[in-house]
Every structure is written in C-alpha cells, then in structure tokens.
Amino acid sequence: MQTNKPEILAPSGNMDALKAAIAAGADACYLAGNSFGARAFAGNFTGEELLDAIYLAHLHDVKVYLTINTLIKDSEFRSLYEMLIPLYEAGLDSVLVQDLGIMDFVKTHFPSLPIHTSTQMNILTPEGALFAKEKGASRIVAAREMTLDELRRIKEEADIELEAFVHGAMCVCYSGRCLMSSMAGGRSGNRGCCAQPCRKKYNGSYKLSMRDMCTLKFIPQLVDIGIDSLKIEGRMKNEYYVASAVSAYKELVDDYVNGCFSADKADRYEKRLLDVFNRGGFTSGYLMIDNTKAHDKKRSTSLIDTSEPGRRGVYVGKVSAVNGGKVTFKAVVDINKGDELLIDTKEAVAITSGRNIRKDELVSLPAPDTRRIRNNTCIYRTRNKALTEELTELINNPRKVSVDMTCRLKKGDKIQLTVSYSDNPSCFITVEGDTVQEAVSNPVTEEVLRSKLTKLGDSYFFIKRFEAKLDSDIFVPASALKKLRREALEKLADKKYKSLGRKSDYSKFRDDSTPNDNISVADGTDINEENFREIHVSVADKEQLEALKTAVIRKALTADYMYLDMEMLCKGMISKDDISDSSLSGVKKVLAFPYVNRGDYSVNDIIRKYGNTFDGVYIRCIDDLAGLLSYYKSYFKEDVISSDNIKVNTVILAHSIYAYNSYAVSFLSGLFKDYGVRLYLEASYEISGRTNDAILYPEHVNLIRPVYGRIPLMVTDALDRELDTLDDGRGSVYHLRYSDVSHYTVLYDSKPLSLMDYESENQILKYDFTIEDYDEVLDVFKTSPEYIKNNRFTIGHYVKGI
Incomplete structure (x- = not known):
C-alpha cells in the first residue's frame, strides 16, 4: 500500500477547460491571464475571469496556479503588480515563473505567495533545485528531458516539491532555451508567442516534430519516487482533451495508491487518450532513456515522428479495395457507429461509419470521390463517437x-x-x-x-x-x-x-523605485573612459583557436578575453600548452561551461582541475550558476573575503541566464556581491541594443554585446548524429553541433549575427565562433566591405527588440 499521492495538475486554457478539469477530478489547475503567460494564443482569462476561476476551483478544493512564465520588461512590472494584487487577496495558490527578476519581485512584494519555478528555468540537478529553494521557490517544475533516476536524485537530495510533466506535447528544445521562433519570425517563445517552427519540414520531413508524451504505465515509479505533482500539458487544447487526460491519470494514481494498479488497464487508457489527441503515437519521453547514448537514431525515432506534425487520429486500417463508390479495409480496432474516419490521401477524404465494426472485420464503407483513393492508403479515426459521448457526460455532470x-x-x-x-x-x-x-x-x-x-x-x-x-x-x-x-x-x-484569501500584506510598488539602490543608468561597464573598448572571442575547436592566434599575431585583432569550451579540454581536443601559447600571453582565458549540466560533472571539480589555467568562467545554465555559487561559498568564511583564495576572479553569465530586466540584473549581481569577482552579463539576443530596453545596470556590472556569431537557436537531446544540417526548403540551412560531454545538440541560425555596423554603440564586444573554419575566422576580423557584401548576415533584434 502506497501512501504518497501526487496531485493531478490540469491545464486550463479557458473556463470550459477549467470546469472539465474540476469535473474530471483535478487537484490543481494552471492557467494564465491575458498577459505574461507562455501560451499567448490560448483562450486565457481576463482579470474578472481569473477571480471567478479561483472562486470556482477553491469551492471544489482545487488549487489554482497562475503562469507568469515569460520574460518581461521593466515597463511591464507595474501591470504585473496590478494584476497580482486582487488574485493574491483572493487566495491564488502559487505563481509559476521563468524570469529570475519576476521571482525576486514576487518574493519581495507578495511574501506569502508560493513560487514555482517553471520548466523554462531548466533546472536539472539537485544543486539547481537547492538554489531555487534558497531564493524563494517552494517547488520546481522538472525539465521534460529528465529521467526517472534524475528525478529521484532531486527528491532525495534537494528536499523541495517536484512537479513533472507526464502527458502532452513536448518541445524538441530544452524549454526556455529556444530562440528559433523568435529569430525566424519575430514571435518569441520566451514572450509567450512561439510559432512552432519545430513543426515545419526540414530536409524534406518533420525532423524536429516531437511525439506527445504519455506516461500512464510509469505511474508506479513516479509515485514511488515521491513526485508531488503530475502535470498534464495542454492549455491550448479543448475540454475533451483535459477531461480525458485528468480522469485517466487520476484513476490510475488512485489505483496504485490503493494497491490495485493494472498495467493492462494503463494500456487500455492510453489507447483512449490516443483517440482524443496524438501525433503519430505516444512516447514516454526521456523517463527511461540512457542519456549517455544521446544522438542515437533509435532514441531519436522514439521521440520524433518525421511523417506528420499535427493530430493524426488512431490508425484503423489500410484500404484493400476501391469499388463502386466504396472503400474496403480490414479493421484493426473496434469502430463505433458514428465514428469519423479520415482516408489519408493527398487531399484527405472524410467518411463516417454507419454501423459498429468489430476488430478484424473486413468492411466496405461508402466514400466520396473514390477516384482519389488508392489501395494501401492508411485510414485513421479522428473522432470516437462513443468516447466523445462519455466525456460529454462527464463534463456536463460536474462533481458536486x-x-x-x-x-x-x-x-x-x-x-x-x-x-x-x-x-x-x-x-x-x-x-x-x-x-x-x-x-x-x-x-x-x-x-x-x-x-x-x-x-x-x-x-x-x-x-x-x-x-x-x-x-x-x-x-x-x-x-x-x-x-x-x-x-x-x-x-x-x-x-x-x-x-482562503489573504490580507493586503503586499508591499507597495513605486514607479520611481528601482530594484537596487546602487543602480546606474550607465551602459553597465565599470570603466568610464569614453573610448574604452574590450574584445571577447569564443572558440569551439582547435582550428578556430589556431586562427585566433594567427589573428592576434598579425595584429588583426586585440583580444582581451578568450573563451574555450570545456569539452575541448575534457575530450583532449586541446592541451594546457595550447592555451598558454606565448601568442596569447596578453589574453585572459575563460572556461566556457556547457549549455546543460545533467550531473555529468561538478563545477567545483572542474574549477579545481583547470582553475589555474583560466582567469574566468562562462556560465550558461542555472545548474552551473548554482554550482559556481557553491564553489565560492566553500572558499570564503563569513565576514572574510580574500582574493588570494579565489582561483577564478571573473564570472561571465551567458545570454541564456536571462538578464531581461533590471530586477533580474539586480538579482544576479547580488549573488556575487560578497565574492570580489568581476561580473559580466551577456546581453540577451532578444533585447534591443539601442536602448537595452531601458535596463538599469549596477555600476560594477559589465555588459557584453555579442556582435558576431551564429545564434544558438535550440539546445536539444532528441536528435541523432546523422544530421549535420537542417534545410527548411526556403533558403535557410541550420547547422548542428553535438556535445559529447553533456550529450546535447546545439542548432545554430542559418545566418551569422553581424553587428559590425553598430560596434561603436557598445564598449564590450564578443565574437562567437561555432562552425567556422580557419579561414572564416580570419575573414571575420578583416571586416572588409567585400566580405560583408558577399555573405548573408542578420542583425537579429538589435534595433527593435522583442
């Protein structure tokens, strides 16, 4: 007999979906207002509707979590504050956040409102979870890429509530790390407006289109691990989807807790869910995947369906004959009278079953325009009438x-x-x-x-x-x-x-206030000379390193900082002698940590091993940020700060540690204020460089502006090594680079970013080399009119922002 019973957390994109979730037995619902949610195109809720939702849910002992899981600008905090006040007073149960600035803002202004960190914060390790807990989070939402073992480790070591996605659509990219929609069409996923370019064709098929997740069969393991909340994706789905998923997970969790879980029943319920919505069948996601075998073709096939990105329905048979205005096929499942079927021709043909059909029965059904139908064409059920009627009955008879x-x-x-x-x-x-x-x-x-x-x-x-x-x-x-x-x-x-409401104990918001008393409207550098200029260069392999040495020797470049990927050292691509080459004696060396850390390495161990070789570290994820802070804490005693004890004196936080607003900047700078380090923040690719979107920087924080490089559009665990490029068929070819240390793939933009025309507007410039060869690296530093004219570049969002 099991005692731990996780909540069933349901998506609610509108009031109908909320009512369906409650009727089906949800313990909690997550929803969004008309602003700040990651699903801007869901129905969402007005301010009054949010209050009605809390009223209705709390009446049924159902909790309500508000998603404010986007990045927001300074100018939007007043609206966020005003939206939260009545919800806070009404007893809103938690907010779900991606933005570190929002997390700090909510903790400061609404002290008794629980904070859940979104999957878009991309926390994968106990260190990351403990960091979130220390900074005010009561729960973390695990990345969809996590395995059962990784989830177990967080529960055992972090002592924080853990929420895990168990059903629904999956992003091919680590959530919160995707810039593809933003850079391809100006619709930012980080601002809630993803256009889903991952559902488009590349190399002639849907290479990035993930199957939907279903984990009913893993409920025993999830319960035993101690997962606190089983989360169903789908705020853009209808009430039938919500009711079917919630009722299935609720019933099977109850079965397991009561000691009567059945794998056969889980299989039957999975088939029911396939009838409601699926994309080429379900996947169990990453729960049982061995991440040391990333880039494996079999693994990729289990996650991605390259044939069709949208809803397909349930396969019911294949056309064996077309004759006399009818199609003949052998049913591979039971078909109900009134079921709607789709014959998968180039222009789909829809038919309706006029009677009940048993599995294995050979049947002929009338079909329009049979001239377009060929033998061996697949037939799918797109509407199961009996199941729809059952769900309608459930929805129309809510629990009392x-x-x-x-x-x-x-x-x-x-x-x-x-x-x-x-x-x-x-x-x-x-x-x-x-x-x-x-x-x-x-x-x-x-x-x-x-x-x-x-x-x-x-x-x-x-x-x-x-x-x-x-x-x-x-x-x-x-x-x-x-x-x-x-x-x-x-x-x-x-x-x-x-x-269940709260007293008005929130703190007042002042338009003239700033998140940090020491904030300056300067450009973020702590060097005030008018002509100050600092050059940072990042290289990803030995060929690029050699090109950089050549550029320095030829005086085509005066580099101040050089970034080297950790993988180059761990995989023996370069040696310490390569790094200490005399041609680079005046260049400070920065160790660039990976985009993702799944516990493959310890920041503390890496710094201890390579610390004497490098002058700084470049941090790309929350987990490594947490590891770095842990490293610094171990070197300092309370009230004693000695730079002699620091192996690495410079910290550079990457664009992927989003410093999207002044609150985030203040939060991040405050993390290092006691450690005597020189702190740099790399500008987000989605922020306008002309105004930095009015972000205010403390005087000791240095702002880096990337001025060249292919923007990393995705970081994914789902692709195999057979892919080196993705061609969208419309003139854009995206390049892929694989990491053997942390087992992920980076997908780079088809065109390099080039802000050479805007260099004079920035003081600290960064050149980021990824797939370039020796000659291409040298060509970039020539910055000749011919080179710029003969190559395709993008200025990204530098001028307008997002």
Missing part, C-alpha cells in the same frame, strides 16, 4: 460539493437554516427568514421540507445529510424556503472563498 443541512421551524420563530461542508463541519452558515406561521390547511411535513430544500438543480452543491426540526401544524411558503436555501449556499461558498 457535499454539504449538510439542518432546517429549524418553530411556530412563532423565524425560519432557521444551517448549512455546513460535510468534510469540514466547522465551516457553516446559519441564515434566518420569515416567521413560521400556524397552518390553516396543508401543514408542512418533513417530506415536503426535504423535497423543497434538497433539490438543488445545477448548483455546485448536493445535500449529503438533511435534518429537519419542526413543529406540527405549521406553514412556510415554498418561495421563502427556496430564497433562504439560495442565500445560505451563497454565503457558505463566500465564507470558504474568503477563508
């Missing part, structure tokens, strides 16, 4: 709230009606009505009273226990009883709603 009712009718006294929650008798309401009169005829009986008071129609309540205390020979108008019943139930609901 159980209450007890006592009616007291004493001659000469006022009518007295008391109602209380059956599971919480201490929460009750007593209301009084008209005076009870002596009956002239037809006195009220207990049966009549019960009939009038317990029939609640479409109310959210039902009467579990009814008690009447009444004199004989009394009369009360039926209208008075109904009015009193309505008043009592409304007040009971309001009492519960108010009991």
Whole structure:
C-alpha cells in the first residue's frame, strides 16, 4: 500500500477547460491571464475571469496556479503588480515563473505567495533545485528531458516539491532555451508567442516534430519516487482533451495508491487518450532513456515522428479495395457507429461509419470521390463517437460539493437554516427568514421540507445529510424556503472563498523605485573612459583557436578575453600548452561551461582541475550558476573575503541566464556581491541594443554585446548524429553541433549575427565562433566591405527588440 499521492495538475486554457478539469477530478489547475503567460494564443482569462476561476476551483478544493512564465520588461512590472494584487487577496495558490527578476519581485512584494519555478528555468540537478529553494521557490517544475533516476536524485537530495510533466506535447528544445521562433519570425517563445517552427519540414520531413508524451504505465515509479505533482500539458487544447487526460491519470494514481494498479488497464487508457489527441503515437519521453547514448537514431525515432506534425487520429486500417463508390479495409480496432474516419490521401477524404465494426472485420464503407483513393492508403479515426459521448457526460455532470443541512421551524420563530461542508463541519452558515406561521390547511411535513430544500438543480452543491426540526401544524411558503436555501449556499461558498484569501500584506510598488539602490543608468561597464573598448572571442575547436592566434599575431585583432569550451579540454581536443601559447600571453582565458549540466560533472571539480589555467568562467545554465555559487561559498568564511583564495576572479553569465530586466540584473549581481569577482552579463539576443530596453545596470556590472556569431537557436537531446544540417526548403540551412560531454545538440541560425555596423554603440564586444573554419575566422576580423557584401548576415533584434 502506497501512501504518497501526487496531485493531478490540469491545464486550463479557458473556463470550459477549467470546469472539465474540476469535473474530471483535478487537484490543481494552471492557467494564465491575458498577459505574461507562455501560451499567448490560448483562450486565457481576463482579470474578472481569473477571480471567478479561483472562486470556482477553491469551492471544489482545487488549487489554482497562475503562469507568469515569460520574460518581461521593466515597463511591464507595474501591470504585473496590478494584476497580482486582487488574485493574491483572493487566495491564488502559487505563481509559476521563468524570469529570475519576476521571482525576486514576487518574493519581495507578495511574501506569502508560493513560487514555482517553471520548466523554462531548466533546472536539472539537485544543486539547481537547492538554489531555487534558497531564493524563494517552494517547488520546481522538472525539465521534460529528465529521467526517472534524475528525478529521484532531486527528491532525495534537494528536499523541495517536484512537479513533472507526464502527458502532452513536448518541445524538441530544452524549454526556455529556444530562440528559433523568435529569430525566424519575430514571435518569441520566451514572450509567450512561439510559432512552432519545430513543426515545419526540414530536409524534406518533420525532423524536429516531437511525439506527445504519455506516461500512464510509469505511474508506479513516479509515485514511488515521491513526485508531488503530475502535470498534464495542454492549455491550448479543448475540454475533451483535459477531461480525458485528468480522469485517466487520476484513476490510475488512485489505483496504485490503493494497491490495485493494472498495467493492462494503463494500456487500455492510453489507447483512449490516443483517440482524443496524438501525433503519430505516444512516447514516454526521456523517463527511461540512457542519456549517455544521446544522438542515437533509435532514441531519436522514439521521440520524433518525421511523417506528420499535427493530430493524426488512431490508425484503423489500410484500404484493400476501391469499388463502386466504396472503400474496403480490414479493421484493426473496434469502430463505433458514428465514428469519423479520415482516408489519408493527398487531399484527405472524410467518411463516417454507419454501423459498429468489430476488430478484424473486413468492411466496405461508402466514400466520396473514390477516384482519389488508392489501395494501401492508411485510414485513421479522428473522432470516437462513443468516447466523445462519455466525456460529454462527464463534463456536463460536474462533481458536486457535499454539504449538510439542518432546517429549524418553530411556530412563532423565524425560519432557521444551517448549512455546513460535510468534510469540514466547522465551516457553516446559519441564515434566518420569515416567521413560521400556524397552518390553516396543508401543514408542512418533513417530506415536503426535504423535497423543497434538497433539490438543488445545477448548483455546485448536493445535500449529503438533511435534518429537519419542526413543529406540527405549521406553514412556510415554498418561495421563502427556496430564497433562504439560495442565500445560505451563497454565503457558505463566500465564507470558504474568503477563508482562503489573504490580507493586503503586499508591499507597495513605486514607479520611481528601482530594484537596487546602487543602480546606474550607465551602459553597465565599470570603466568610464569614453573610448574604452574590450574584445571577447569564443572558440569551439582547435582550428578556430589556431586562427585566433594567427589573428592576434598579425595584429588583426586585440583580444582581451578568450573563451574555450570545456569539452575541448575534457575530450583532449586541446592541451594546457595550447592555451598558454606565448601568442596569447596578453589574453585572459575563460572556461566556457556547457549549455546543460545533467550531473555529468561538478563545477567545483572542474574549477579545481583547470582553475589555474583560466582567469574566468562562462556560465550558461542555472545548474552551473548554482554550482559556481557553491564553489565560492566553500572558499570564503563569513565576514572574510580574500582574493588570494579565489582561483577564478571573473564570472561571465551567458545570454541564456536571462538578464531581461533590471530586477533580474539586480538579482544576479547580488549573488556575487560578497565574492570580489568581476561580473559580466551577456546581453540577451532578444533585447534591443539601442536602448537595452531601458535596463538599469549596477555600476560594477559589465555588459557584453555579442556582435558576431551564429545564434544558438535550440539546445536539444532528441536528435541523432546523422544530421549535420537542417534545410527548411526556403533558403535557410541550420547547422548542428553535438556535445559529447553533456550529450546535447546545439542548432545554430542559418545566418551569422553581424553587428559590425553598430560596434561603436557598445564598449564590450564578443565574437562567437561555432562552425567556422580557419579561414572564416580570419575573414571575420578583416571586416572588409567585400566580405560583408558577399555573405548573408542578420542583425537579429538589435534595433527593435522583442
């Protein structure tokens, strides 16, 4: 018998989906307002609708989590604050955040509002989870890429609530790390507007289109690990999808907790879910995948369906004959009368089954335009009539709230009606009505009273226990009883709603305030000379390193900092002698950590091993940021800071540690204020360089502007090594680079970023080399008009931002 029972967390893109989730047994729902949510194109909720949603959910003991899991600008914090005030007072159960600035803002202004870190924060290790906990999070949402073993490790070592995606659509990129939609068409996933370019064709098929996840069969393992919340994706799906998924996971979790879980039942329920929505069949995601075998073709095939990116339905058979306006096929599943089928021709042909068909039955059904249908064409069921009717019944008969009712009718006294929650008798309401009169005829009986008071129609309540205390020979108008019943139930609901609310203990927001008293409107450098210029160069392999040496020797470049990927050292691509070459004696060396750390290495161990070779570190993910802070803490005693103890004195936080607003900048700079380090923040590729979107930088923070390089559009674990480029068929070819240390793939933009025309507007410039060969590296530093003219570049969002 299991004791841990995770909550079932349902998506609610609109009020219909919320009601379906409640009816199906959800323990909690996540939803968004019209701003700040990662699904801008879902139905979402107005301010009033959000309050209604909290009211309805709390009435049914269902929690409500608000998604504000996008990156926001300084100018938007006032709107965020004003949106949160009434929700905070109404008892909103938590907010879900991606932005470190928002996390710090909520913790400061709404101190009793729980914070959940979004999967877009990309936390994969216990160190990352502990960091989030230390900074105010009560729960982390695990990255979809995590295995059961990795989830178990966080639960065992971090002592924080853990939420895991178990069903629905999957991003091919690590959530929060994707810039593809932003750079390809100006719709930023980090701003809630992803256009899903991953569902487009590349190299002639859908190389990036992930299957949907279904993990019903893994419920025992997820429960045993201690996962606190099983999350269903789908805020853009309809109420039938929500009801079907919630009811399936709810029932099977209950089965396992009660000791009667059945793998066969899980398989049957998975088939039901396929009928509601799937993309070429389900995948169990990464739960059981060996990440040391990343880039394996078999692994990629289990995750990605290259044939079709949209909803396909359930395969029911293949055309064996076309004759006389009918198609003949052998059914591979039972088909119901009224089921809608789709014959997968170039222009799909839709038909409806006129009768029940049994599995293995050879059947002929009428079809329009049979001239377009060929033998061996696949047939799919796109609507299961029986299942749809079953779900409609579930949705239209929502679960009721159980209450007890006592009616007291004493001659000469006022009518007295008391109602209380059956599971919480201490929460009750007593209301009084008209005076009870002596009956002239037809006195009220207990049966009549019960009939009038317990029939609640479409109310959210039902009467579990009814008690009447009444004199004989009394009369009360039926209208008075109904009015009193309505008043009592409304007040009971309001009492519960108010009991879950909060006092107005939030702190005031001032438009003239800043997140840091030491903030300056300067460009972020701590060097104030007008002509100050610093050059940073990143290389990814030995050939590029040799080109950089040549450029320095030829005086084509004066480099101040050189970044070297950790993989170059770990895989023996370069030696310490290569790094200490005399031609680079005046260049500071920076060790660039990977985009992802799944526990493959320890930041502390890497710094101890290579620290004497490097002057700084370049951090690309929250997990390594947490590891670096842990490293610094181990070197300092309280109230004692000695630079002699620091192996690495320069910290550079990458664009992927989003410093998208002044609150995030202040938060990040505050992490290192006691460690005596020189701190750089790399500008986000989505922020305008002309104004930096009004971000304010503390005087000790140095802003780096990438001015050349292929922008990393995706970081993914789903692709295999057979791919080296992806061609969209419209003139763009994207390049891939694989990491053997942390087992991921980076997909780079088809065109390099080039801000050579804007270099004078920035003081600290970064050149980022990824796939360039020796000659291409040298060509970049020539910056000749011919080179610029003969190559395709992008300026990204430098001028307009997102």
